[in-house]
Amino acid sequence: MLNTYLVGGAVRDKLLNRPVKDKDHLVVGATVDQMLALGFQQVGKDFPVFLHPKSKEEYALARTERKQGQGYTGFTCYAAPDVTIEEDLIRRDLTVNAMAMDEQGQIIDPYQGQQDLENRILRHVSDAFIEDPLRVLRVARFAARYHQYGFTIADETLNLMSQISLSGELSTLTAERVWQEMHRSLDEENPEVFFEVLLKCHALEALWPELHRLWGVPNPEKWHPEICSGVHTMMVLQQAVQLTTKSASPSIKQNSTIIRFAALCHDLGKGLTPNTKWPSHHGHEKSGLPLVESICKKLKIPNQYKQLALKVCEYHLHSHKAFELKASTLLKVLNHLDVWRKPEEFEAFVIACKADFLGRLHFENRPYPQEQFLFAVMQAASSVTAKEFVKQGLVGVEIKNAIAKARLNAIEEVQQNFHNVATDIG
Numbered sequence: 385m386l387n388t389y390l391v392g393g394a395v396r397d398k399l400l401n402r403p404v405k406d407k408d409h410l411v412v413g414a415t416v417d418q419m420l421a422l423g424f425q426q427v428g429k430d431f432p433v434f435l436h437p438k439s440k441e442e443y444a445l446a447r448t449e450r451k452q453g454q455g456y457t458g459f460t461c462y463a464a465p466d467v468t469i470e471e472d473l474i475r476r477d478l479t480v481n482a483m484a485m486d487e488q489g490q491i492i493d494p495y496q497g498q499q500d501l502e503n504r505i506l507r508h509v510s511d512a513f514i515e516d517p518l519r520v521l522r523v524a525r526f527a528a529r530y531h532q533y534g535f536t537i538a539d540e541t542l543n544l545m546s547q548i549s550l551s552g553e554l555s556t557l558t559a560e561r562v563w564q565e566m567h568r569s570l571d572e573e574n575p576e577v578f579f580e581v582l583l584k585c586h587a588l589e590a591l592w593p594e595l596h597r598l599w600g601v602p603n604p605e606k607w608h609p610e611i612c613s614g615v616h617t618m619m620v621l622q623q624a625v626q627l628t629t630k631s632a633s634p635s636i637k638q639n640s641t642i643i644r645f646a647a648l649c650h651d652l653g654k655g656l657t658p659n660t661k662w663p664s665h666h667g668h669e670k671s672g673l674p675l676v677e678s679i680c681k682k683l684k685i686p687n688q689y690k691q692l693a694l695k696v697c698e699y700h701l702h703s704h705k706a707f708e709l710k711a712s713t714l715l716k717v718l719n720h721l722d723v724w725r726k727p728e729e730f731e732a733f734v735i736a737c738k739a740d741f742l743g744r745l746h747f748e749n750r751p752y753p754q755e756q757f758l759f760a761v762m763q764a765a766s767s768v769t770a771k772e773f774v775k776q777g778l779v780g781v782e783i784k785n786a787i788a789k790a791r792l793n794a795i796e797e798v799q800q801n802f803h804n805v806a807t808d809i810g
């Protein structure tokens with residue numbers, strides 16, 4: 385009979401009454417050969433992890449880990465029947481992740497994880513915490529996820545996270561791991577907490593200087609009572625969360641992390657404004673584009689994320705000023721956004737712009753009639769297609785010109801219909 389325990393996130397989330405996604409099991413006192421003889425399938429390359437023959441859940445042999453080399457690689461692990469459960473649990477990142485549950489449902493908790501769970505504290509288990517720089521990002525992500533329950537990070541743990549960040553070790557993490565943590569954080573209810581934690585522990589400046597530069601960059605008080613561009617960006621991110629959950633359309637929910645990423649990047653250009661020009665940021669939409677490109681390249685971010693982020697960065701002010709734009713400018717923007725081929729991306733674009741508008745102190749509950757207007761403009765313009773002009777016998781460039789003209793007329797009609805709304809907000 386194997387001596388197995390449920391460990392890690394499954395125990396933590398069970399105690400928090402949250403749904404358990406992955407069940408990880410720990411096996412104490414067994415050998416690789418015993419596991420194979422019982423029909424388990426070995427999957428781990430670096431240490432002995434197996435899949436259960438029926439449930440396919442993960443079972444890992446108890447192990448200790450020592451860091452040998454630099455960075456995220458360079459661990460030597462020792463897995464053998466004499467490794468105790470306490471020895472396995474002490475190598476883990478947080479006390480709330482270092483609990484085990486035996487088959488009778490009894491909790492094994494040598495590092496006071498339950499107490500920290502009750503006190504809503506994310507605390508490292510031992511000094512070995514600093515051996516793994518990924519933990520800086522993991523703890524920031526857990527802080528974002530459990531913020532809703534009132535969790536905060538213990539001061540000593542935050543100090544260790546600063547120590548790791550300032551040591552330069554974060555640069556040893558692969559792009560994929562970093563993006564995985566950022567992406568998972570964007571999917572949480574309070575992704576802004578992820579970035580705020582990274583700011584506090586000096587990881588933001590090490591990982592994304594383009595984003596870090598926004599803190600301390602002022603905006604005009606009239607439009608941005610919160611003043612700081614970094615604070616504004618965090619408020620926009622939170623608005624993007626609100627707009628991509630609950631009552632959002634299925635396609636918006638499906639693209640929620642793409643929209644949130646675009647919200648995060650929309651004002652990067654403000655970090656480049658010379659301080660002699662503050663608090664105005666003329667041209668920040670264009671100057672932000674290479675910064676968005678650079679973050680996406682560094683993290684090897686999927687193309688869909690980059691495409692929307694670039695569009696929101698370049699055209700968010702056009703969205704806010706939609707009622708003041710000429711029909712020809714509106715048509716140009718629709719062309720740039722390629723709404724004819726990507727209508728769903730346009731919906732995502734408008735939501736990200738709306739998050740920017742609402743993500744300001746005291747603006748949170750304002751209406752954003754630009755949303756309805758832009759959809760009406762898009763729909764009217766999209767309803768014009770080549771078909772009718774082909775029927776009339778037009779060919780080549782004549783068709784192109786006729787479509788453009790008809791689209792302009794359609795947009796002007798929508799402008800007339802929205803005339804009252806436009807004068808109200810003007």
Ligand SMILES: Nc1ccn([C@@H]2O[C@H](COP(=O)(O)OP(=O)(O)OP(=O)(O)O)[C@@H](O)[C@H]2O)c(=O)n1
Nearest residue numbers: 392393394408475476477478481482516518519
């Ligand atoms: N860098 C890491 C990665 C993992 N772990 C340990 O391995 C467990 C399982 O890791 P993982 O599945 O990545 O995380 P979960 O805690 O299960 O969290 P999530 O809900 O995000 O999957 C963690 O609870 C933690 O005990 C760790 O100590 N340090």
